[in-house]
Amino acid sequence: MANIGSYESKLNDFSWQIAEKELDYKPGDIINIGEYCTDRICRMGKKDKLALIWKEHSGDIKKYTFDQMRVHANTIAHYLSGLGLQNGDRICLFMDKIPELYFGFLGILKMGGVAQPLFSAFGPESLITRLEDAGTAAIITQKKHLSKVRKIVNDLPSLKNIIVVDYDGKKPLKDGETAFFMEKEEPIENYDIFPAKAETPSVLHYTSGTTGKPKGAQHVHYSLISQYISAKYVLDLNDDDIYWCTADPGWVTGTSYGIIGAWANGVTQCVLDAGFKAQSWYDFIEEHKVTVWYSAPTAIRALMKEGDEIVKEHDLSSLRHLCSVGEPLNAEAVIWSEKVFGLPFHDTFWQTETGSIVISNYPGMKVKPGSMGKPFPGITATIVDLKTHEPIETGVVGLIAIKPGWPAMFRTYWKNEKVYKSKFINGWYICGDRASIDEDGYYWFVGRDDDVINTGGHLVGPFEIESALLEHEAVAESGVIGKPDPVNMEVVKAFITLKAGFEPSDMINLEIMNFIRKKLSPLAMPQEIEFVDSLPKTRSGKIMRRVLKARETGEDIGDISTLENDL
């Protein structure tokens, strides 16, 4: 029997108080996520249970019990406090998926800091945008990423501490840089955690929009309530599970379910710190007897491309429950997973802003391949009209809307309350995704309602890329869109006009790709560049991305009455 029991009956008897009660939390109590994921689990008699099995690409494996994790998180918290960092300070985690990233996250929360995880593949431009906005006080990183931090630190007056977790002494550290060795520091057995309350800020995750700079979605410690219970009901985590969440904690899935949801449930989880390779992934599942696997459609489709034979060469019989997140999971992928694993991937839908799963397929509930599933118990969702934002009838495409008030809902955009408020209309949080509901109550994704590009499950803002492109010496103007892609759902495509004196060539094409990859991130790098003589613009001079997209996909261009020039 799945943890959720029957989805239909759970709808009737669910309240968030179920989670509060299971976590021994009462309104007004201290609720520190760092404590809940470590000390509390140890007090429950699981201190010698494995919390983390970590493997890197070289094949090295490290294992940590919940008690070791507790002490490491304490040690990091103590170290950060010793540097003078205080509760409320934004502390960035800028690392690959190494143990220090996971324990550092918990340590920051334990000392009352606000954890600001950033994807380690970000380039200096992506980094400075997010650190400057957040007024980040410290960054924890590895020496391999130090050069990116050094390039920008002089422009970040708030950034006082750069902590290097693997400093080898070969080159001198600079002012403001300190070395910290998690395994060699004097372990701190007992640490007085910061007495966080429900609304105390916990995590700041940056997310991209259509316009402007990325925005910091601010979460609070009370998010634990819905992250804990959704991990239990949707991921169906049990005490004896070996759980693998493939997401990087630089993104929200990697923290909500790659750290908080799993460990608050006292579950052992595996991390593979290596690039994607089907052989390595299947080896990893077989070697560690993974039972619950939470991955992404891009990865699933990449595995599909590798074929069925490689699956048959592995004993994957330990798998019992599969889930997917990041972008809509196509029906073919669900059908394929049933064929090769004997299990369907269960699509889950949520966002950086929602903090936890809000619409999903559940164990025990019939999976309609290609559907997003149904609202999580305790979540009131609907589809609203594209213009009036009023709920609309079954079968009609509109915007996914959620009634505010679930525990993990973001509390604001950092220093951007105006945009935060604009997300709430007629008493609904408007997700920005188009979908419809069928007669059985299943949600079906249609597409984004804006220009944000979903590539490999990550949102990329076209404005950020266009701005960066303009910094290349050859680029006069650019328009960036998401081009449909069979593996990544969308990839970045840039339409570029060149300045006088530059001619389109393969070399300029490569140069521009690498320029963006290094400046922003590999995700933002245009996978395709088309050099054009002019770009479609409104009479006020704004580049019409929708015209570019329609031309790319062969769809109807729609109303172009505001178009300044011909295509």
Add this chain to the structure above:
Amino acid sequence: MSDIKNAILDYIKNEYLEEEDEDDIDFDTPLISGGIVDSFSMVSLKVFLEVTYKIQLPDSKATPEAFDSVNNIYELLNEFNVQ
């Protein structure tokens, strides 16, 4: 042979490794599974090979396996008569 391999290795060092990354890489270092070149960046590596050696690599050949080391890439180039 070694000229081509060295050219690819130099390109990877210059383009995909950070300045402070002192990990030495050689012809056998895992590039994709080792996290040095991610799946998105593979596209720019593919374009580099196409531009430099004046070939067209079909997507079916540009797999993570084929790009996982300089030696693997060299073998792939051999298929397109780049030697």
